[in-house]
Amino acid sequence: MDKNNGIPIYQLFINPMDLKELKRDIWCDDPLPAQLKAEGKRLEIDIRYRGSHIRDFKKKSYQVSFFKPNTFKGSKEIHLNAEYKDPSLIRNKLSFDFFSEIGCLAPRSRHVLLKLNGVIQGVYLEIESVEENFLKSRNLPDGAIFYAVDGDANFSLMSDLDKETKKSLDLGYERKVGTENDDFYLQEMIYKINTITRADFEKEVTRYINVERYMKWMAGVVLTQNYDGFVHNYSLYRDGDTGLFEVMPWDYDATWGRDVNGKFMDADYVRIEGFNTLTARILDVGNFRKRYRELLQSVLEQQFTVEFLKPRVEKLHQAIRPSLLLDPYKKDKIDKFDQEPDFIYSYIEKRNSYLKSKLYKLD
Known part of the structure; x- marks a missing residue:
């Protein structure tokens, strides 16, 4: 495998x-043909830019779909995230891990050094796509998957x-896996979340x-303090056997x-109770509140302690540092990169103490 001091080279x-066409309209979602050499294999792929506001950044992020062969490492597609605004480049992966x-479903990810037509583009985070093969690789039942897109x-x-009032109850979602019948579910x-009576909610919500x-996902969002996490930045999986929905983190x-x-965010920015209608209704139930x-x-x-997380932060930081020195968008900011572990440890201590x-608010 091609590596640069520990992380793979893609x-x-x-x-x-085609590259000129890709750059001509950064908002176009029509994929273009390309090749990806990874782990000693040359793969035929389709590629396009990914994300919303991040497409305006100098360092672009990509969505890669595999064409020939049609899977790579068991996935039909992967995401290559530039992590452009994160001075540490590790927050996304640290969060997924x-x-x-703490017991939630989450995408696997790893850092890679990306080259485009021989020119180094920098350190990227390869993120597993949440689709059929995500379920298959974890021996989970087939089911529907929806992305929360806004x-x-x-x-x-x-x-x-x-x-x-919403014109349709599935507004804000894009079905990634499943059928129109799953839209109904x-x-x-x-x-049901919005209409079950308060008296029946504890019993009835467990049917959906x-x-x-x-609640484990709630805890993860609150601890990592993803402000948009309760109304965005997640995907939904409906277990085909149980019919129950569960939530996975994204972005x-x-x-x-x-x-x-x-930019700096105060460690008391997101409240311990979180946000959104479902969260509020769950915490309105005494037994659920106690369990949360x-x-x-x-x-x-x-x-969620420095003792537990420090070895993980250090391992990620040390693994990507040599490649970051080659990153045309980040190499001049290496001093800030080197300060980020301590910044993260400080956040953990302050957030832990605050929460x-x-x-007592949950008593």
């Missing part, structure tokens, strides 16, 4: 005319964008939501003490 080849540690994925009957789940998994670079622009408190307290004592001081 070599991307795009015909100059953290969610996995703020209307707020589990409410009201739009988060225009503050009016999504709409039914959202309708894996509440234990949801977690704006975490661990920094916002979406990489137990989960949160357990993670605060075990996984422990607010646990």
